[in-house]
Amino acid sequence: MSTPKPRIKLDKKEAKKGDIVEVKALVSHVMETGQRKSADGKVIPRKILNKFTCTVNGKEVFSADFEPAVSANPYIQFKFKATESGPVVLTWIDDDGTKIVGEDSIKVL
Amino acid sequence: MTISITRRQTLFVGAAAIAATALGQSIVPAYAANNLDELSKAFTGGAAPVEGKVKLDLPEIAENGNTVPITVTVDSPMTDADYVKEVIVLADGNPNAGVATFHFNPASGVAEANTRIRLANTQNIVAIAKTNDGKFYTAKKQVKVTIGGCGG
Numbered sequence: 001m002s003t004p005k006p007r008i009k010l011d012k013k014e015a016k017k018g019d020i021v022e023v024k025a026l027v028s029h030v031m032e033t034g035q036r037k038s039a040d041g042k043v044i045p046r047k048i049l050n051k052f053t054c055t056v057n058g059k060e061v062f063s064a065d066f067e068p069a070v071s072a073n074p075y076i077q078f079k080f081k082a083t084e085s086g087p088v089v090l091t092w093i094d095d096d097g098t099k100i101v102g103e104d105s106i107k108v109l
Numbered sequence: 110m111t112i113s114i115t116r117r118q119t120l121f122v123g124a125a126a127i128a129a130t131a132l133g134q135s136i137v138p139a140y141a142a143n144n145l146d147e148l149s150k151a152f153t154g155g156a157a158p159v160e161g162k163v164k165l166d167l168p169e170i171a172e173n174g175n176t177v178p179i180t181v182t183v184d185s186p187m188t189d190a191d192y193v194k195e196v197i198v199l200a201d202g203n204p205n206a207g208v209a210t211f212h213f214n215p216a217s218g219v220a221e222a223n224t225r226i227r228l229a230n231t232q233n234i235v236a237i238a239k240t241n242d243g244k245f246y247t248a249k250k251q252v253k254v255t256i257g258g259c260g261g
Contacts, residue, residue, distance in 0.1 A: 020218045033227070035204055061216040064224075067207035069200060071176040071225040078211075081187075081218030 004028040006102035008090055014107045015082035023054065023062075024077045025090050027100055033068035049100070051093040052076060056106060057086025082108045145199050145206035145235065152197045152237055158245035163196070163238050165250045174228040174254040181211065183220035183238045183246065193220035195239045202232025229257045 006027035015021050027049070034046025046068060053063040061080035074092075085108045092100040149158075166180035183193045192215050198208040211222045220238070228234075231253045238246045 056216070059216060060214065062214075062222070063212040064222065065210040065212075067205060067209060069203050069205065069208040069227050071227050075223075075225050077180075077223035079217065079219045079221055081216055083216065 003098065003100055006090060006092070006100060008088075008102045008104045010088065010104055010106060013105075014109055016109055017083060019082045020079050021082050021106060022077065022079050023088065023090075023104075024075070025102065026073060026075045027092055027102070028073050029092075029094075029100075031066075031068065031070060031072045031074060035068065047095050049074060049092040049094055051091075053091045053093075054078070054080070055089045055091075056080055057084050082106060084108055143201060143203060143206045145201045148197070148199055148206050149235065149237055152195075152239070153245045156243075156245055158237050158247035160247055162246040163236050163248035165234060165236050165248045167234055167250050167252050169251075170253045170255065171228060172255045174230070174257045176225040177228050177252060177254070178223065178225050179208075179234065180221065180223040181236050185220050185240065187213070187215055187218055187220060189215050190241075192217075192241050193238050194241050196220065196222070197237050197239075198226075199235045199237070200226070200228060200232055201235065203227070203229045208234075228252060228254045230254050 004027055006025055009024045011022040029049050030047060032044055032047040036044045038044050048066060048068055050066050054061055062078045064076065066074060085106060088104045088106055090102045162184045164182040167177065171177040181196050181198060183196060185193045193213050196211045199206045200208050208226050209224060213220045233249055233251050235247065235249045
């Protein structure tokens with residue numbers, strides 16, 4: 001499976017210093033819980049994105065730990081305070097160690 | 110050493126077990142079925158969280174338990190001196206109580222996060238927030254689920 005490309009949306013591209021910027025992100029992923037059984041009665045092994053981190057210009061502004069109770073194609077929405085311009089990097093980490101990375105940017109006026 | 114258990118002792122042990130079960134049910138709420146208590150204690154380190162400051166936004170009735178939108182907001186100035194560090198979201202009716210943990214810092218600006226979660230059936234959602242000075246706040250909300258979200 002190729003790494004899915006996350007969809008990221010910032011509510012503004014440019015912000016004044018101190019403004020609150022809202023980030024919405026969606027990534028395709030099965031988020032298999034490890035609770036389900038396949039037709040032949042075998043447990044389908046757990047495979048989820050268990051960690052999400054967002055950095056702005058290299059500094060972490062928000063992160064989350066996901067459990068299997070997070071829905072498939074996990075959606076996350078959060079905010080950060082604009083202090084400096086730079087890349088907004090979103091990283092999801094799979095149970096198997098694979099990283100899904102998405103990037104946007106913010107310009108602080 | 111041999112241990113002989115007489116019929117009288119057996120009866121006594123049985124009665125004690127029944128009494129314990131009855132007592133247990135009266136003290137422990139319905140959600141003791143999963144590891145919610147364990148996880149919340151691990152999160153707070155045994156401290157009892159105070160009701161308030163945390164706002165849980167969830168639908169009252171969720172038609173599809175596979176994707177239930179949830180917003181957690183914590184009332185906090187989010188300054189270097191006073192901010193919310195972590196928020197844990199727990200569900201008392203899922204096979205595992207853990208749902209998600211959000212980590213904030215003063216750069217977050219607002220302690221608010223929104224995601225979509227799976228709920229197996231009608232149950233209570235609990236959010237516990239931890240501030241930088243080690244205080245705990247909590248909120249709880251019941252969600253009625255029409256179709257469960259754990260693969261039927």
